[in-house]
Amino acid sequence: MEQPGLANVPVETHLLLGCCREADQAEVAARGLDQLRAALSESFHSHLIALAEEIRGSSRLLRDIADRSQMHITRVPFMTNYLNVILPCISRTLKDIIAHYEDKTLSREIRWRKMYNKMTEEAAGLPLPQRFVLYNHFLSLLKQLLVRSPSFDLNTLETLRTRIITLREQRGIDLTAPPTPQTGTLVRQNLVPVAVTQDRHSHWAEQIFSLPLPSRTALKHLRPCKSYGPFYPLGHLTIPQDSTVLFRRPFDNDTISIVVFLSSVDQCPYFLMRTVQDNTPWYSMFGAHELCIEREGSALQLKRWSRSEQCSKLWVALHFLTWEEMILFYCAFVALKARNLLTVQIHPNEFQLRREKRLFQAQIIDDGFKHSLIVYEDMQSRGLRLHAAVWEGELRQCPVWTAFVTHQSRSPTWLSRRSRHRIWLKDIQLYVFCNTYRQEHMRQNKSGAFEIHFDREEAAKRFKELFSVRPAVSETSENEPVAEPSA
Template sequence: MSGHPMTYTGHADTRLLHGCIREAERCGLMSYSLDGLRNALPEHYHAHMIGLSEEIRVSSRILRDLVDRSEAHFSRVPVLLQHLNIILPCLSKTLNDIDGYIEDRSISKEMRWRKMYNKMTDEVGGIALPQQFLLYNQFLDSIFQMLTRLETLKTLIMGLREKRAIPPPAPQVGGALIRPDMIVAPISREPPSHWAQQIFSLPLPSRTALKTPKRSKSCGPHKQLAPGQPPFPPGSMVLFRRFVRRAALTQAEPPFRAATTGLPLAEPCLISFRSFDNDSLSLIVSSVRGTPQQHLSLVTSHQGIQWLAVRGVHELRIQRKHSAVELWRWSESTQTSKLWAALYFITWEEMVLFYCTFSSLKIQNSSTVLVDKDEYTLQGERRLFQAQIIDDNYKHSLIVYQDTQTKGIRLHAAVWEGEMRQCPVWTAFVTHQCTSPTWLVKESRRRVWLRDVQLYVFHQNYRQENQRKGREGAFEIDFLNEKAAARFYDVFYPPTSPTNNADSDKEGGPST
């Protein structure tokens, strides 16, 4: 591993593309070095280390894809190089610093990891080391989308101009076409068109490892995925994409038994699809534009060939089994339920987010016929508290759950009544900040403020900004009565004398 970060000049030439290849190779080597360090450390360090290693592998993949696609989209390369010149020096410096800590033989391996994580987090103002690579990957992915999709859209627009007898635009000469005085307001970034697009883009406030993760599996039936073809229906937008560690195809339904039905893989699609490692399974949730339909696609490799299993979200039933999330399908031939996939997540937080996202998509889907009672509740959690609240002018049920395996605690808001009853609205993980006496503050007899909490929202119409109060943006919870507010406070700050905090709300209402 090089002892110095790569230095890039301001010249926009192909040296930056060579830099992409070099940094991709360094990312691959660095992820293996981190895996070796992790194997020598206690298990309670593993979740953060696995998260960091996986993000570095993603960086390697995107960098290689950028170089590969630049040959097909050479007209966009000058713009690509401008953005690469921004990120590559920073990425290179981060990799170099990590390598320096790993190779420091003067301290123990445990101290190498602790110094690496803490110092590299502190020096950038508190952005955790795995989140730094998440930021890099979001930037690199945006460059990738610009390189591939913009050129394709440009071709389509030029086709529209030609059909309307509009000549090609003349080259820009002599400065900007728009004068500064013509700009009346900055263009704001377009918000995500679907709430699920934000769930996994937000950083995790904590990473709680799940015990003894096993091999994930896709049970099919499968279809062979042609090279370069998208793994979702035409006209879809990707809501989120996740890589599940140590994935494998089950032998119950071999991949060479191609299904006779499924989506038409030969249809064109404007959304790019990147290749994946042989030992990982790609989980993609997409939504068909202009319709309420969502699909879940699983892509994995077997003997160098990629295989696809795809189902509508409304066709699957979800349940948790220990450290796995299982998805079941209905088999018309046997008239029984069959396991479609078993997904083992590295952290409890990601498993919770996937479970709540999937169940919300299914409940909100107009094609869903039935949601089993067990699907509303994530098995393996103990309910510490429940009460009714007024939240963004809606009646919601607020529950405090504790996971029996990891002891993690989270807040969970669900729809109180009506057709969408028990549908998740948002969840928030309770971290070490709850130990601070100022984290939860009583603003009145019925209202409390949480001064540091990050919400993951599962409904398009919910506006958490309506609940944010004060200069610090504390989150306000408005209970229907004083007793419920007092009991909620006691969950996190128990009184000195023992008090029986009821497991459910005595006001009545939906049980979850």
């Protein structure tokens, strides 16, 4: 991949590239602080941990803004002046931190003390970790401005802008051409009506990854994710204005990210991949209907069709830290592809995830629909999950919901048979992949238990027996430590 020419690149693109560069620099600074902490006594650890985590938060926010800007390109000019305010300030702060901990003329303890005290003093007493709290609050508001969030507060953004301008003055960062903020009218115009409309007609995928995980089962044999392209520079992909972001998933410390959005033109889902090479972001995009999915160990592989070579080629291999997140991504992909109007057909193999053993299957009546209920056991992690899919018709086998069987199932009250056809499950969380399904219709009882209504009495009996004769979750998988937060 060649470095894109920047001579005639719009100022907005320069700033978004700047977001990516400072995100990389933030990761370097955070790793350096981790190494410094390892060499110091425990009494210094709390401040170092707090600072490194806030710096990593800045890195995530900067990359998130750059990624989401592709779907909200007409909103980027509203951020231009604000990015001009904060990026030089973040850049100087990170460079100073790196310079302090790389000063080998001093002991490590003196490096840390000098860094913390000097940088706090030059910011008029604002402690160093709190400086990044300020940056991150400002960046969070810029993200809200970009996506038209109903939580956006212009007054708070302006207040924080003033504080950062003051910090720039204290640091001696050039203010010869101080940026002028956009007017309140431009920023606020149509902000609330658009947000309300989106909330009222929200897509199931917008919240599928915002629900907390009831368990975190670590996957083994992890490798770095790998992307294969074809790639294009920032701003070279045509993405319809006002497309709706469904979810964004970062991988490998955000060196690769996947943004899934609904096109405002055809209302079909598209997958936008961003990777970074030589501190430069590169992008690749395909519709869900143009991709196929399969599992390889701890990874989900997305493949595309190469017209020039007339064969299937890898687009990206995504390695997941936890089995639960891999399952959610897989189910979300299949549901989006199956319900996509541009999808011609789905290969039967895509409805079956490799290395999952089917322990049970039966027909259920679920919110008025006929569904298949399947119990899967993951052969690698030993995790168990319930999986409901469409029983018949064009969408047959399309995921409707899944639920992970956790340690709660060891309780004798977790499962109870209420009649010949009905079983109640307590303490179970559903992840729903369908806009028309309403799980609350299956929880209309005093305890709020989820009701499964089996088509046949024998099926209800077999389901109850399955969980009566086997441990619900492997102790090893349940207690396996996960190295870092969600992939």
